[in-house]
Amino acid sequence: MKELRFAVLGAGAGGQTMAAFLAERGFPVRLYDHNLPRIQQLQTLKTIRVTGKWTGQGTPEQITASLPQALDGADIILVVTTTDAHGDIARQCAPYLRDGQIILLNPGHVGGALEVRHILQEELRCPAHVIIAETGDLMYACRMVREGEIFQSGIKQHVAVAALPAADTSRLVEILGPIFPCLHPADSILETGFEGGGAMLHPIPSLMNLNRTDRAQGYDYYIDGITPSIARLVSACDCERLAVCRALGLEVPSLVASLQKTYGLDQTDLYDLLQHNAAYRGLQSPMNLEHRFIVEDLLCGIVPLASIGAELGVKTPIMNAFIEIASVVCGRDFRAQGRTAEKLGLSGKTPPQIRALIR
Structure with missing residues (x-):
């Protein structure tokens, strides 16, 4: 097999980690970002x-703000931008x-690969x-200390991927x-x-701690920002997600089960599990309403x-409530x-038609 060449699109903490990981292992990798000051520092x-x-x-063999340069000769294109940028990246x-x-969208979030395929093909x-593919989560639990220096807080044992x-x-x-x-x-x-x-896990606690954000009061996001009451609200919203999945004919794990598998934990209560997840400790809170925890998610x-869910007749009142709340406080129409x-x-597609579409 010929030597694989990589393009990593997105030079945030995840993209920089990925580029360093690949380069250390001898793969030719080009790192791209549209943020010119960031690229110049790197x-x-x-x-x-x-x-x-x-x-x-x-x-990396090249660090560039030119997308054509990054893509030139690449066999694997790893998209490590925020997921709300996938549409622009595809175009x-x-x-x-x-x-x-x-x-490979890393991660795809809900419908990332579908969005990219729809844009490219339709x-x-x-x-x-x-080949268009996506992971279920970012492969690295990491945060940026400063440009060019990334702290990896946890090694994920299981990251789902599909094409x-x-x-x-x-x-x-x-x-x-x-x-x-x-x-x-x-x-x-x-x-x-x-x-x-x-x-x-992201928009709901962020919006429930909105007073802190308005006052620019930082806090340990998962440990201090998610109280037992907020964890119950997150879990209730997760039940709506599971209901949408069942309507699609999917049996997927709950948020708690997913976190257990990803981080090798065994706590069964969401609040307790988050408190025991060492990979989440020290991750700081959003400092403004444009943070990806609110906007992207x-x-x-x-x-x-x-x-x-609405297409399939599934009621999602908690999701709808937070879409409306976020739209008011952020001054934009998220829906x-x-x-x-x-x-x-x-x-307009039925669950069987949706399942056939992705096969």
Whole structure:
């Protein structure tokens, strides 16, 4: 097999970690971000250092703010941007894609691969035959200490991955599994997108702690920001997610079961589990209403879940309430801007038709 060449799109904490990991292992990797000051700092540093649960450093062969340069010659395109950027990334990449490339959204959130495929195939009629895939979660639990220095707070043991269509998943895992052993094949992108509970864990506690955010009072997000009462609210919203999944014919784990599997924990109460998750300690709270915990997880998590639920006749009152609350306090229409069933190509489709679409 020829040497694989990687393009990592997104130079936040996850993207920098991924680029360093691949470069240290000898893979040619190019790191891209549209944030020019960030790229210039990284170009000056050249080498990215990772500390914590995994310690290492790597020097990408190129760090660039030019997307065509990053994609040139790439076999694997790892998208490690916030998930609300997937649509723009798909449109920007389309002219430069070629047959045989793999696009892996890390993570896809709810409907990421569907959104990218809909844009490439239906909206833009992109001629390139590529494998589109997504993970159920970011492969690294990490945070940025400063540009070029990332702290990895936990090593995830199990990250679900699936391709669209699902028939491509085995080929995907054959190629990437030896490089990323945490990847485990899921049955379909419905599982990777609907299994995780980040959509509940982020916007709800963030909005419930809005007074702290307004006063610029930072706090340990998971440990201090999620009280037993807020954990019960998150769990109730997770029940709505599970109801949407059942309507689709999916049996996916609860948020608690998913976190147990990801982090190797055994607590059965959500609040207790979060308090015992060492990987979550020290992760700081949102300091403004544009934080991804609010914006990204509403646009690409709660909105599509509620929208698909409405298509299938599933009531989601808690999700709907937080969409409305967030729209008021943030001054934007999250329902109109988010991933709706229509934008994912699912409008008007029955559960059997949706399952056939992703096969």
